[in-house]
Amino acid sequence: MSILAAVDGTTEADPVVETAFDLASAYDTELHVLHCVTQSEFEERKATVERVGSIDGYSKSQRADAAANVANEVVVNTFDDADFNCISTLGRVGDPVSEITAVADEVAAQYLVIGGRERSPAGKAVFGSTTQAVLFEADCPVVTVIDDTE
Secondary structure, eight states: OEEEEEEOSOOSOOHHHHHHHHHHHHHTOEEEEEEEEOHHHHHHHHHHSOOOTTOOOOOHHHHHHHHHHHHHHHHHHHOSSOOGGGEEEEEEESOHHHHHHHHHHHTTEEEEEEEEOEEOTTSOEEOOHHHHHHHHHOSSOEEEEEOTTO
């Protein structure tokens, strides 16, 4: 069993990772932090990075590694000093909902932790389309973290 945190790629301290870390600590289990981007988002980011040598394309594992680097930045920026031995960072390129739920199955996630957008004036959580779809499609319990600090 493990805990999976799906992050959106912001490199600031992330309450999703903090909540997932707390769960992993409470259950004494491994924490996986996943960043997933669509193929088009990956292509846009790739275009902004200076290319070295004559690399014509990226393999599937190289694309996943690039997305995992973003997850790693989120983890580093979330914690000043933490036991990173229990944290692994993962990356996927593809449909976020499919990739998040597939990785949750792969790592046998006990809980999946994702972010919601904000709270409405009526106090109800507002979910993005990805969060809502993951809530419906995940085979494990989903913890949704709403960041009202913005």
